[in-house]
Amino acid sequence: GLGLQTERLGRFIHFEESVDSTQKIAHKLAYDGMKEGTIVVAEEQISGRGRLDRKWHSPKYTGIWMSVLLRPNLPPPKAPQLTLIAAVAIVQAIEEVTRLQPNIKWPNDILLNGKKIVGILTEMQAEADKINSVIIGIGINVNQQLEHFPEELQTIASSLLIESGKTYTRAKLIQVILAKLEKLYDQYLQHGFLPIKLLWESYALSIGKQIVARTITGSIKGVAKGITDDGVLMLEDKDGKTHYIHSADIEMEKK
Ligand code: BT5
Numbered sequence: 001g002l003g004l005q006t007e008r009l010g011r012f013i014h015f016e017e018s019v020d021s022t023q024k025i026a027h028k029l030a031y032d033g034m035k036e037g038t039i040v041v042a043e044e045q046i047s048g049r050g051r052l053d054r055k056w057h058s059p060k061y062t063g064i065w066m067s068v069l070l071r072p073n074l075p076p077p078k079a080p081q082l083t084l085i086a087a088v089a090i091v092q093a094i095e096e097v098t099r100l101q102p103n104i105k106w107p108n109d110i111l112l113n114g115k116k117i118v119g120i121l122t123e124m125q126a127e128a129d130k131i132n133s134v135i136i137g138i139g140i141n142v143n144q145q146l147e148h149f150p151e152e153l154q155t156i157a158s159s160l161l162i163e164s165g166k167t168y169t170r171a172k173l174i175q176v177i178l179a180k181l182e183k184l185y186d187q188y189l190q191h192g193f194l195p196i197k198l199l200w201e202s203y204a205l206s207i208g209k210q211i212v213a214r215t216i217t218g219s220i221k222g223v224a225k226g227i228t229d230d231g232v233l234m235l236e237d238k239d240g241k242t243h244y245i246h247s248a249d250i251e252m253e254k255k
Pocket residue numbers: 020021022023045047048049050051052054055056057058064065066067108109116117118119120121137138139140141153156157158
């Protein structure tokens with residue numbers, strides 16, 4: 001067992017040795033009416049995915065490939081906040097278990113020493129103006145050596161093992177992540193996003209820095225000012241105009 005300290009999250013665990021994507025299974029379980037807190041965990045993903053149909057490298061036995069089903073009673077525009085809540089929970093869990101201090105790169109990356117160790121993919125099903133289900137996909141590089149990564153990832157990705165020289169028990173990490181996530185999620189449902197937004201900003205890398213936001217319609221340069229109460233990134237360009245970025249890849253500008 002995982003020794004869970006949660007009331008709802010992870011009370012039902014769907015475990016598989018090898019899957020296409022834990023997201024796919026979680027969507028099916030959501031459709032079948034499974035309860036909030038159901039999680040899907042796999043040892044390996046053959047077609048793990050990122051945003052915009054990008055691939056997520058998910059080799060066997062070395063990482064955490066997990067999807068969490070939530071059913072918040074909220075309108076669809078609130079769903080992106082759940083990505084930020086998950087990011088805070090994961091940072092807190094990694095800090096507690098490893099004593100490393102990761103940072104968040106808006107919206108969905110967690111980095112150590114500038115390299116990506118975690119990716120989060122939030123997908124939503126809504127009916128009319130109400131969320132039916134949100135699937136939070138979490139990928140964490142735990143015990144990979146550098147040579148486990150494909151060459152194109154070796155300069156941009158890392159793992160907890162590479163950064164600390166230690167291996168970690170994935171079940172322990174999952175247990176702590178679910179405990180932190182449940183606590184923050186309950187706090188969010190009771191008190192709203194503001195307290196979590198402040199926490200999120202304390203871990204964020206790009207706030208106050210010059211960045212480039214690549215959106216599907218083009219790139220915008222400016223200074224990241226922070227996030228709105230809905231979790232939207234605020235970017236101020238050189239003319240002092242504020243842009244509200246809902247979805248993008250962020251690059252820190254090199255001086
Ligand atoms: C993400 O997308 O970062 C979201 C990744 C979510 C993965 C989880 S695992 C469990 C669940 N099931 C799934 O199928 N997915 C979720 P994005 O921001 O689009 O970043 C994707 C990019 O990250 C790729 O194009 C690569 O450049 C890079 N990448 C791929 N695999 C990586 C890895 N293992 N570690 C670090 N970077 C990686």
